[in-house]
Amino acid sequence: MQIDIIAVGKVKEAYLRDAIAEYSKRMGRYCRLNVIEVADEKTPDHASEGVERQIRAKEGERIAKHLRDGAYVIALAIDGAMLSSEGLAARIDELGVRGVSHIQLVIGGSIGLDDAILRRADFKLSFSRMTFPHQLMRVILxxxxxxxxxxxxxEPYHK
Incomplete structure (x- = not known):
């Protein structure tokens, strides 16, 4: 299985980069993992909804360049479905049984994902109704x- 994580922005904090590297290494025995970073746009303080929509559109265009035909796209979105860890495992397993060999998970920038990316997604996944820093979200994902x-x-894994 090929897993791509497409994320807006660069991870600046060394401790988060270390965690991403560690989980990427661990995942190597289960799948081919590729983390793709696309440039983020600077969002001015107190930006209007129109400005935020333009920013999401620019970031969305950058994301869209990496989305592949035939890939199953999962967008991380606050209004998406919430799954347990077992539920996520079951979904990944079920996709494999259906013959899906490429999953792309998309993490938006600080103001979320463009509507075009959300429409392209085959599934919207939420980890919580809370907002998390998008850089930390990579580690959690x-x-x-x-x-x-x-x-x-x-295999055993702590609960």
Missing amino acids: LEQLYRAYKINAG
């Missing part, structure tokens, strides 16, 4: 993907 593969392999 990688940890949950790693946990899902451990669950699907029948």
